[in-house]
Amino acid sequence: MKQYRITSEHFVAPGETGDADAFIDPQQLQELKKLAGLPFNIASTALFTYIIAKVCGYNLREIALSLCDCHIYEEHLEAVDIQLNRTPTLFPQIKINKDIDINISIDEKIKWIEELKFEDFELINYNPQPTIKAPMK
Numbered sequence: 001m002k003q004y005r006i007t008s009e010h011f012v013a014p015g016e017t018g019d020a021d022a023f024i025d026p027q028q029l030q031e032l033k034k035l036a037g038l039p040f041n042i043a044s045t046a047l048f049t050y051i052i053a054k055v056c057g058y059n060l061r062e063i064a065l066s067l068c069d070c071h072i073y074e075e076h077l078e079a080v081d082i083q084l085n086r087t088p089t090l091f092p093q094i095k096i097n098k099d100i101d102i103n104i105s106i107d108e109k110i111k112w113i114e115e116l117k118f119e120d121f122e123l124i125n126y127n128p129q130p131t132i133k134a135p136m137k
Contacts, residue, residue, distance in 0.1 A: 006030050010049075012058060024049070024058040029066045038067075050094045051116070055109045057102035079134035092126035
């Protein structure tokens with residue numbers, strides 16, 4: 001698979017009561033050559049943002065993704081039509097069960113991230129819709 005570019009920026013704002021309820025809103029620009037990788041990109045962006053929010057002590061409010069140079073090939077039109085006609089469901093939530101002191105050094109935060117394990121995460125209210133199959137060339 002060819003490389004593509006991803007650029008991220010994170011908007012941080014104080015909450016109504018100060019830092020205790022501050023939030024982070026990421027915006028990510030992705031250059032995609034094929035639409036097939038998009039579900040993975042959305043999920044990995046969400047997970048990455050939850051981790052960053054956790055180590056910084058922020059709440060996650062929303063994630064905005066912008067796509068450029070994205071192609072939909074003729075053999076994918078039926079799959080895209082199915083996707084566009086689905087009724088969206090509620091988004092699942094990610095819970096990171098491993099505690100962190102947000103006042104530790106950046107080096108300790110990086111170490112905390114590097115030591116995360118699958119068992120440290122909980123996916124809540126994940127109700128996937130049926131798989132949409134499309135030919136890959």
